Amino acid sequence: MVILLFTTFDATVLAKTDTASLYADAEQSVYQIRVINKETGKKSSIGSGFIVSKNNILATNYHVVSQYVNDPDVYFLEYLSNSKETGKLELLDLDIVHDLAVVRASKAMGKPLEIDVIPEKGARLFSLGNPLDLGFSIVAGTNNGILKQDEDGNVLFSGSLNAGMSGGPTLNESGKVIGINVATAGNNISFLVPANYLKIILKRLKENNFTPVKDRFAHSSKQLQKSSSNILKKLANNHWGQASIGNFIVPTELDKSVRCWDTSRPPKKEDLFRSFYTRCSNEDDIYLSDQLSIGSINYEYLWLDSEKLNSVRFYRRYEKLNSSALASHAGKRDVTNFACHTAFTKIAEQNFKTTLCRRDYLKYKHLSDILFTTALVGHDKKGFIFNMDITGTDAKAAIDLFQKMLEAFKWHK
Amino acid sequence: MAQVIFETIVRGRCNYYKINHFPTTIGRAFDNDIILSDPSVSPHHLEIDQDENGYFLRNISEENGTLLDQQKMDMLVTSIELPVSLNLGDLKARILSHKTSVAPTRIKSQSKGLFRFLSHPIWVACLFLLTLGLIFFDHYQSVWIEKDLLFYFNQLLPRLFIMLGITLVIASISRLTTHRWEILPALGIASLFFLIPLMLDYLGHFLNYLFTSDVPGDIFRNIAHFLVLPALLMFYMIRVHLTPLLPALGAAILVSSPISAYYLNDQIDQLSTYSGFSPLPSYNQTLSAFDIRIAKSISLADYFKDADRILSKRTNEMLQQQREKE
Numbered sequence: 001m002v003i004l005l006f007t008t009f010d011a012t013v014l015a016k017t018d019t020a021s022l023y024a025d026a027e028q029s030v031y032q033i034r035v036i037n038k039e040t041g042k043k044s045s046i047g048s049g050f051i052v053s054k055n056n057i058l059a060t061n062y063h064v065v066s067q068y069v070n071d072p073d074v075y076f077l078e079y080l081s082n083s084k085e086t087g088k089l090e091l092l093d094l095d096i097v098h099d100l101a102v103v104r105a106s107k108a109m110g111k112p113l114e115i116d117v118i119p120e121k122g123a124r125l126f127s128l129g130n131p132l133d134l135g136f137s138i139v140a141g142t143n144n145g146i147l148k149q150d151e152d153g154n155v156l157f158s159g160s161l162n163a164g165m166s167g168g169p170t171l172n173e174s175g176k177v178i179g180i181n182v183a184t185a186g187n188n189i190s191f192l193v194p195a196n197y198l199k200i201i202l203k204r205l206k207e208n209n210f211t212p213v214k215d216r217f218a219h220s221s222k223q224l225q226k227s228s229s230n231i232l233k234k235l236a237n238n239h240w241g242q243a244s245i246g247n248f249i250v251p252t253e254l255d256k257s258v259r260c261w262d263t264s265r266p267p268k269k270e271d272l273f274r275s276f277y278t279r280c281s282n283e284d285d286i287y288l289s290d291q292l293s294i295g296s297i298n299y300e301y302l303w304l305d306s307e308k309l310n311s312v313r314f315y316r317r318y319e320k321l322n323s324s325a326l327a328s329h330a331g332k333r334d335v336t337n338f339a340c341h342t343a344f345t346k347i348a349e350q351n352f353k354t355t356l357c358r359r360d361y362l363k364y365k366h367l368s369d370i371l372f373t374t375a376l377v378g379h380d381k382k383g384f385i386f387n388m389d390i391t392g393t394d395a396k397a398a399i400d401l402f403q404k405m406l407e408a409f410k411w412h413k
Numbered sequence: 414m415a416q417v418i419f420e421t422i423v424r425g426r427c428n429y430y431k432i433n434h435f436p437t438t439i440g441r442a443f444d445n446d447i448i449l450s451d452p453s454v455s456p457h458h459l460e461i462d463q464d465e466n467g468y469f470l471r472n473i474s475e476e477n478g479t480l481l482d483q484q485k486m487d488m489l490v491t492s493i494e495l496p497v498s499l500n501l502g503d504l505k506a507r508i509l510s511h512k513t514s515v516a517p518t519r520i521k522s523q524s525k526g527l528f529r530f531l532s533h534p535i536w537v538a539c540l541f542l543l544t545l546g547l548i549f550f551d552h553y554q555s556v557w558i559e560k561d562l563l564f565y566f567n568q569l570l571p572r573l574f575i576m577l578g579i580t581l582v583i584a585s586i587s588r589l590t591t592h593r594w595e596i597l598p599a600l601g602i603a604s605l606f607f608l609i610p611l612m613l614d615y616l617g618h619f620l621n622y623l624f625t626s627d628v629p630g631d632i633f634r635n636i637a638h639f640l641v642l643p644a645l646l647m648f649y650m651i652r653v654h655l656t657p658l659l660p661a662l663g664a665a666i667l668v669s670s671p672i673s674a675y676y677l678n679d680q681i682d683q684l685s686t687y688s689g690f691s692p693l694p695s696y697n698q699t700l701s702a703f704d705i706r707i708a709k710s711i712s713l714a715d716y717f718k719d720a721d722r723i724l725s726k727r728t729n730e731m732l733q734q735q736r737e738k739e
Contacts, residue, residue, distance in 0.1 A: 270559040309557060311702040317557045319700040325693050332690030336735065339727035340696035341720040342625055344710040351710045353625075356720040357694040360728040362735055368728065371694055378704045395725070399717050406713055 022126050023138045025175050026050075028110040032080040032130045033060045033089070033103070033167055035067045044075060048129035048168030052115065052177065053202045055108040057210070060167030061182055061193075062094050062101045063287045069094065069101075069216055070289050077103060082136055092212045093205055096220040097227040097286060098197040099182050101167075102205060104212075113169055115195045116176035118155060121145040124173055125157060127181050127190075129165025139165075141188070143178075154191040155179050161190035221364040224286065225394045228295065228367075232390070232397040235297075236404050245276055246303030246384055248348065249410040258282050258297065273306035273317060286392065291329045294367070294392020298327070304383035311380040318383035324355075324373040326389050335359045335369065344377070348409040351378040356402075358395055370398040374406075416511040417461065417468065417495070419447055421504060431511070436462035439501070440474075453477050453502025461508065468493050468508075477502035531598040531652055544604040547611055548572050572607065579603040583649065591654055598653045602645050609645075610637035622701040625708050630699075638676035642669040
């Protein structure tokens with residue numbers, strides 16, 4: 001513990017001169033972004049933002065301005081400068097998938113920061129923002145590379161980001177933006193959105209002469225649907241991990257981003273049956289609002305067998321386990337009810353009772369939550385259940401993935 | 414000589430007095446021809462007389478008086494045509510001709526011996542044991558860890574007590590109304606009260622799996638909640654108390670109404686959940702060891718094709734409804 005603290009302190013001292021000059025240069029380009037309630041005039045959420053591309057254009061995170069996006073009648077957007085000057089902001093464009101938003105001020109705000117590519121792993125980085133509304137700060141840290149193996153992941157930043165710094169820029173040693181502060185997991189584990197996604201939005205805006213996006217939800221739906229389809233297609237074409245559970249061999253890790261855990265409950269002496277659980281999750285989500293995030297992919301396998309229970313008694317237990325629900329906070333403002341279809345199907349030459357359920361998002365068109373569940377039938381004292389759910393996805397892409405996974409099931413005696 | 418029948422109705426039971434001579438006096442005093450004990454009747458209340466033109470009534474009660482066909486009588490002689498209905502104070506009465514025909518005889522259950530379903534001791538014993546057996550079996554099936562036999566018997570006891578309690582209540586009511594202890598039919602009814610819902614539950618589950626649908630189970634559950642108790646009470650009243658159908662139906666509905674109201678409340682809650690938003694998917698989750706079903710297994714490709722088509726249509730409809738609401 002002592003060593004850790006000393007190391008951090010040492011690093012800060014070494015970086016002192018660099019940091020001071022960087023801060024002086026960038027200070028005038030970083031603002032606090034606030035969501036203000038029209039009725040009370042008080043701020044409801046705060047984050048950071050920075051000038052980019054043009055002297056009145058600011059970039060921030062989508063989640064900083066999400067309250068305004070979801071309820072534009074209740075809130076408005078405002079900036080607060082270092083010199084405590086405030087003014088209204090207009091939303092131009094957003095990339096909900098990568099948690100980015102671009103806003104415009106009514107006057108010139110300062111010098112735009114330039115965008116650069118992500119430096120090599122280990123390079124020193126500097127994050128700017130307004131942590132916990134305490135005043136503008138600069139945090140030094142290290143680039144620890146892109147989180148996932150593909151180009152879609154966030155950058156792992158070993159520095160201490162705090163609430164309120166969201167949307168602020170992270171600069172390389174030459175003072176150019178390489179990422180946007182987005183999240184922290186505590187203990188110096190923080191995440192940045194690579195700045196090249198911002199570049200894509202800015203390019204689009206420039207082509208449109210900085211016209212604001214008209215239907216924000218339709219615009220976001222398209223992005224989300226495309227992103228989800230791409231992820232699921234990629235998963236479907238990956239080489240999957242395999243595991244044996246009971247008499248089945250099933251796919252486990254569909255991707256490096258998917259993690260599987262054994263969650264079997266420890267057997268007890270008085271148990272009359274055996275059960276095994278494996279749960280997998282992509283441990284990922286896309287923030288839509290305080291209550292709502294999508295993009296999760298969860299699936300689980302359950303094997304149940306018994307030598308001591310008679311088959312009627314066994315099926316009583318088995319049936320109790322045959323229920324699937326979605327861990328989501330989506331409410332009636334967000335989604336329709338589930339529609340389900342149940343039938344008996346052949347999977348790996350065995351009979352299964354299979355159900356597919358779907359509900360659609362009300363505001364985000366063509367986006368659905370899909371829930372799939374199937375239970376082995378026709379075996380006296382053997383039970384097997386596969387549950388899988390994907391939130392905020394393209395229904396067709398989800399169904400294709402389910403089918404491909406089920407076709408990979410194998411039965412062995 | 415023409416005869417007249419004076420009928421009094423006390424708590425649903427009728428008493429008849431044959432009037433052979435006229436005038437006849439009616440009242441609470443012991444010097445009357447017909448002596449009534451009802452405290453609202455005057456000592457000398459009413460006189461009945463006849464001449465060649467017919468019958469007459471004379472109200473002589475100054476206290477509570479007499480209603481003739483719901484009209485208050487004065488103290489004058491009133492000519493009547495049989496039959497008439499009277500209220501002597503609180504007492505209901507009728508005056509009938511002796512030629513009035515009586516209701517047909519209610520025939521007791523024809524079946525004899527073993528087929529006297531609710532009365533024969535062997536039937537009732539079988540029913541009682543079958544019920545206990547099924548409750549025991551049901552408990553046993555729903556426990557999946559090693560337990561002593563005593564544990565299952567222990568679970569049986571509360572139900573057994575309730576069953577005997579119901580028997581006692583029914584039998585006591587019979588004792589009060591018919592002056593007979595009807596312990597065996599009461600025990601039979603109490604057994605059926607537990608047995609029928611349990612069997613409907615099993616049957617519903619079987620059919621749910623058979624048809625891959627929750628509808629049969631829902632229907633049977635509603636039958637168990639709303640129809641079993643009134644039907645059993647009605648059956649009991651008709652068979653044991655020989656009550657006519659309609660009064661038995663009315664009494665059965667009245668007695669079971671608190672329980673029906675409880676389930677109705679539940680049902681309304683459920684209906685409002687169905688029509689409102691639910692975060693839970695509702696699908697047929699039944700699994701059966703016997704795997705008896707009408708639907709054949711289909712290929713995955715066919716299944717997903719059907720499911721995609723059906724679900725797209727249904728979610729679209731829901732989105733449409735939502736848009737119309739807004």
